[in-house]
Amino acid sequence: MLKISLNTQILLGALIGILLGLGLATLDQESSLSRNSLYIAGLMSTLFIDLLKMVLVPLVFTSIVVGVANLRAHHQINRVWTTAISFFAGTMVLAILLALIVANLFRPGEGLEIAMFKDAMQSFEVRQMTLREFFAHFLHSLFLNPLAALAQGNIIAIVVFALLLGIALVVGGERYQNILVLMKEFLELILMLVGWIMRLAPFGIMALLLQLVVAQDMTLLTTLIKFILIVIGTTLVHGLILLPLILYLTTGMTPLRFWNGGREALITAFATSSSAATMPITMRCVEQHLHVKSDVAGFVIPLGATMNMDGTALYEAIAALFIANLVGIELDIMQQLIVFLTAMLAAIGAPGIPSAGMVTMVMVLQAVGLPAEAVAILLPIDRLLDAFRTMVNVEGDMIGSLVVQKWIKNT
Numbered sequence: 001m002l003k004i005s006l007n008t009q010i011l012l013g014a015l016i017g018i019l020l021g022l023g024l025a026t027l028d029q030e031s032s033l034s035r036n037s038l039y040i041a042g043l044m045s046t047l048f049i050d051l052l053k054m055v056l057v058p059l060v061f062t063s064i065v066v067g068v069a070n071l072r073a074h075h076q077i078n079r080v081w082t083t084a085i086s087f088f089a090g091t092m093v094l095a096i097l098l099a100l101i102v103a104n105l106f107r108p109g110e111g112l113e114i115a116m117f118k119d120a121m122q123s124f125e126v127r128q129m130t131l132r133e134f135f136a137h138f139l140h141s142l143f144l145n146p147l148a149a150l151a152q153g154n155i156i157a158i159v160v161f162a163l164l165l166g167i168a169l170v171v172g173g174e175r176y177q178n179i180l181v182l183m184k185e186f187l188e189l190i191l192m193l194v195g196w197i198m199r200l201a202p203f204g205i206m207a208l209l210l211q212l213v214v215a216q217d218m219t220l221l222t223t224l225i226k227f228i229l230i231v232i233g234t235t236l237v238h239g240l241i242l243l244p245l246i247l248y249l250t251t252g253m254t255p256l257r258f259w260n261g262g263r264e265a266l267i268t269a270f271a272t273s274s275s276a277a278t279m280p281i282t283m284r285c286v287e288q289h290l291h292v293k294s295d296v297a298g299f300v301i302p303l304g305a306t307m308n309m310d311g312t313a314l315y316e317a318i319a320a321l322f323i324a325n326l327v328g329i330e331l332d333i334m335q336q337l338i339v340f341l342t343a344m345l346a347a348i349g350a351p352g353i354p355s356a357g358m359v360t361m362v363m364v365l366q367a368v369g370l371p372a373e374a375v376a377i378l379l380p381i382d383r384l385l386d387a388f389r390t391m392v393n394v395e396g397d398m399i400g401s402l403v404v405q406k407w408i409k410n411t
Contacts, residue, residue: 006198010267013202014209021213038214041207048204051197052277055190057153059280060302061162062187067298068166069180083404084300088308091246091396092347095238095310096340099317102234108227109325159306194280205271212383224381227322231385234318235311239392247399251406261289262398269394273386275305278394285398292401300404304397311389313347316364323365323374335368342367
């Protein structure tokens with residue numbers, strides 16, 4: 001009997017979800033068939049996402065604690081830390097530079113009438129946040145009550161606490177060896193749960209993509225088609241050319257081999273639009289298919305899901321120039337430099353959840369005097385674009401783990 005691999009099942013589920021979504025989009029949305037189909041898809045997708053969220057916090061916490069302790073024991077923590085941060089910062093700079101170059105060349109938003117978005121902007125209520133307020137809020141979010149952070153799923157605070165606890169376990173030495181062994185065993189149990197949850201991935205992804213296709217407003221998509229194509233095209237250039245080129249030049253791994261090994265995570269990231277929810281699957285892919293050591297993967301992947309947001313930074317830079325063109329404001333070199341810096345900071349501070357970039361987008365707009373209310377223009381199309389940028393975010397995390405592993409071997 002032919003056994004279909006999980007990779008193939010996920011790919012088939014994605015294709016079926018898109019086809020079913022296109023079929024439902026042609027039906028009356030008030031018909032019983034359409035309502036019942038969307039209701040069932042909603043239940044399936046919610047179950048899948050909730051299961052991933054269930055294992056997310058313990059996975060992040062234990063993987064970082066164990067990863068830091070093991071790396072420190074092998075005298076590698078400093079190299080891994082500095083290499084990972086350097087890679088994340090470098091690729092994000094490339095992404096934002098690419099975004100600004102493309103946006104200046106093609107100038108999306110020129111020629112559109114702002115009046116057509118009047119209703120959307122009036123109905124959108126934005127939370128104002130200056131650059132100084134955002135920076136203070138970001139620093140405050142790093143150090144929270146660990147129990148509250150675990151309960152609330154605050155990934156940034158969990159990462160910081162896990163880093164400190166991992167270092168403390170190493171400094172304590174043999175005295176705390178039993179706690180470290182317990183953490184390792186708990187991590188193995190969580191990874192076993194991830195394997196069980198992955199059996200539902202084809203159905204969950206099918207349901208998510210069905211909802212994504214049906215939910216798009218085709219009229220607005222047509223109006224903003226140039227902006228959408230520029231964002232998707234630029235994101236794919238970064239994800240299909242720049243990141244694989246860095247991987248190949250650094251490790252010698254071909255893009256085809258990488259995409260084959262990371263396919264589960266990339267498809268899940270596209271379907272969920274959440275790098276945090278995808279993290280359990282990302283960990284599984286890099287360790288089992290791409291053969292990254294668990295010590296490196298357990299440190300780099302959770303850290304990357306928190307601060308490595310190439311796709312988000314790229315999108316926010318293009319969106320800022322799009323809105324500037326839309327409202328007739330010409331941004332000079334200094335203002336575009338501010339967009340560069342704030343987009344990078346905002347992407348680092350954005351949580352790995354669907355449409356998180358829309359929240360930090362407000363800060364980028366305000367930094368150069370653009371109307372924050374214009375974020376409402378992007379809301380109807382954000383879910384579609386979020387799928388592509390999240391996929392690139394997760395791709396960057398996986399490539400980062402491979403690059404870090406290669407670099408620490410050569411140093």
